[in-house]
Structure formats: structure tokens, C-alpha cells
Amino acid sequence: MNTVAQATAVRADSPESRHYNRVKRWLGVADFGVGLTLLIVLLATGWTGALRDIAYRTASQNYSYAVFLYVLMLVVISKLLGLPFEYYGFQLEHHYHLSNQKLRSWLWDEFKSFLIGLILATVIVELLYMLMRREPQHWWLIAWGVFLGLFVLLAQLAPVVLFPIFYKFEPLDNEELRRRLIVLSERAGTRVRGVYKWHLSEKSKKANAALTGLGATRRIILADTLLDHYSDDEIEAVLAHELGHHVHRHILKSIFVQAAITLFGFYLANEVLLYAIERFNMFDTMSDFANLPLLILVSSVLSFLLMPALHAYSRFNERQADRYCFQSVASVEPFISAMTKLAEQNLAEKTPSRWVEWFFHSHPAIAKRVAAAEAWAKAH
Numbered sequence: 001m002n003t004v005a006q007a008t009a010v011r012a013d014s015p016e017s018r019h020y021n022r023v024k025r026w027l028g029v030a031d032f033g034v035g036l037t038l039l040i041v042l043l044a045t046g047w048t049g050a051l052r053d054i055a056y057r058t059a060s061q062n063y064s065y066a067v068f069l070y071v072l073m074l075v076v077i078s079k080l081l082g083l084p085f086e087y088y089g090f091q092l093e094h095h096y097h098l099s100n101q102k103l104r105s106w107l108w109d110e111f112k113s114f115l116i117g118l119i120l121a122t123v124i125v126e127l128l129y130m131l132m133r134r135e136p137q138h139w140w141l142i143a144w145g146v147f148l149g150l151f152v153l154l155a156q157l158a159p160v161v162l163f164p165i166f167y168k169f170e171p172l173d174n175e176e177l178r179r180r181l182i183v184l185s186e187r188a189g190t191r192v193r194g195v196y197k198w199h200l201s202e203k204s205k206k207a208n209a210a211l212t213g214l215g216a217t218r219r220i221i222l223a224d225t226l227l228d229h230y231s232d233d234e235i236e237a238v239l240a241h242e243l244g245h246h247v248h249r250h251i252l253k254s255i256f257v258q259a260a261i262t263l264f265g266f267y268l269a270n271e272v273l274l275y276a277i278e279r280f281n282m283f284d285t286m287s288d289f290a291n292l293p294l295l296i297l298v299s300s301v302l303s304f305l306l307m308p309a310l311h312a313y314s315r316f317n318e319r320q321a322d323r324y325c326f327q328s329v330a331s332v333e334p335f336i337s338a339m340t341k342l343a344e345q346n347l348a349e350k351t352p353s354r355w356v357e358w359f360f361h362s363h364p365a366i367a368k369r370v371a372a373a374e375a376w377a378k379a380h
């Protein structure tokens, strides 16, 4: 905790920030809890079997079509159950003056994300059960290989296909910033394909930046809310941080980590399914798609248990990117002022409690990041 105490420049969090973040966390937990309850209820009551029978009858016994109908019903039910939480989240953003989005635009986004979710779920589930039918012994290993390909494809397509469904992007037209990025990149001996202006202000008052994509689609995106209200020095510090992610190959490393977890997840899912079939007679065969809630339950519980570890790994990467930034820019002052402004603008907690940071935060607390910058400046 002494790092927080050292950060004299950081003011204490406001009651608004505390409340906003607490409610947001509880919304997330409640949403997750309801999803988990749905899965358990479907399995415990046997309703999943009833849904499968409806799907089969409607599909006139066509397996693939029945799988699709089952997925459709499951996605619709979970969307309806999750909608109240998402609506409350939308209201919360407005209550704290963090959102510019009108209800119509929000509903349209909800619809689009529902469709994308349905398409992805259909592709994945059809693939899984096709493999289970053809390779009941090794389906999980083959599925893992297919998933790996899908991860890489999605990472590549996200900035050019997925993000533009929700936001407008255009190449950054600020010559001074482009020049500074080229200097930073040359010093790093690397090249980022592009920097894009992200039109976030149409929906949000918050500011953000990120490194996205893979290979030819790799790019830094900077929110217009950042570009319009931060000095060139501050934006350069943010750019240097994102370049740090690039230099340390964080996207690729995260894919490897995901790959290892997914391999274990598929192995575990196979074991649990076998156990449910042999010990409990819950399902006739592996490819009885009424067992889908059990598969999702295994992956949800695994993700939940691994969340602190994954967040710790992410915070490690963020500290690495921060250190890269300190080395690359002339002074840490713009980094410190950018972080402080970001926290104020996004109503982020600069000093969350230790367990909140441990469990929920993918980034180190702002107070710690500022303290690390000050310590770095003192040591160099």
C-alpha cells in the first residue's frame, strides 16, 4: 500500500466514482449470476431436454437445423434475462453524465450485438456438435485446433469488420501526432500500420485508446474524446504506452495464454460430459445437444475461477507497456497528467480496494501507475 501513499499527486476518489464503480461491479456480478442460474435450472429441471425436443420437432428431425433452433432459443432466453441489467447499465452511464447515446441508438446496438452473438454461437456450436458426432473420442482436441484458428481470425478481423459495426473510424489526420508516432516507432525499431481516430464521442463522454488487430490489421486507435481534449505531449504518452503493447507482442502472447486455457477447458468439458453420461445418465450420447448448458457451465465456471489470474497477467502487461512509455518519452509528466485526466473523465477509481483490483481490474490502479511513473523519474 505504500505505493499509493507515495502518490501525492493523486487526489482521493470522489463518492460519485466510488458509487458508480460499485454499482457497475454489482451489475456485472448479478448478470453473471443470472446466466449461471439459467444454466443450472435448465440442467436440473430437464428443461434443456424439452427445448431439444421442440427444436427436433420443428426441424423435422434434421440435426443441424435442430442445433441452430436450440442455439436460437438459448441465445434469446439469455438475452431477455440479461437485458434488464444492460438497460440499468445504460441508465447508470447517463446518471453520471458519461454517455451521449440516445435510447434508439442503444437499442440498435443491442440488436446488432445480439445478431453477432447469434451468428458466432451458431458457427461454434454447429462445429462442436459436428465434431462430436464424427469424432466422439477426439472431438475436444480437434475443436481446440479449430478454436485457435478462430481466435487468430477474429483478432485479425475485429478492427476492420467487428468494431466498424458499432463505431466510425478514420485515419488520424493530425500531422504533428503522426510525426511523433513515426519517431517513437523508429526508436522502437518497429512499425505500426496505422493510427485511427475512433469516433467515440457519438456515444460516450469517456476517453480511451487501444492497440488492436493482428498482422496487416494491427493498428492503434485513439478516441476523438482523447484527441480533442488532451495535449500533444499527453497523447504521445498514450501512443507510447500502446506502442509498448506492440513491442512486447501482448496480443500474440494473450492468444497463446487463451490457447492453453482453452485446451484445458475442452479437456475438462469432455471429462465432465463423459461423467454426466456414464454416472448420471443425463444424456444419451455426447452429441445430444441438450448437454450444451453443461458445456457452457464448465467454461463459465473455469473463466470465473481464472479471472484473477488473467487480470494479474493483464496488469503485468500494462505495467510493461507503461515502463516502455517512460523510456520512450522525454518526461513522465504528460503520462501522469494524462492518467489523472483519464481517471476524472471516465470516473475511474484511482485507489480501488486491494481485492477489487485483484479480482476486477485488467489495469493497475491509476494511483499505482502514477506512483510508478514518479518512481521511474526519480531513479533516472
Ligand SMILES: [Zn+2]
Residues within 6 Å of the ligand: 241, 242, 245, 318, 321
Ligand atoms: Zn494498455
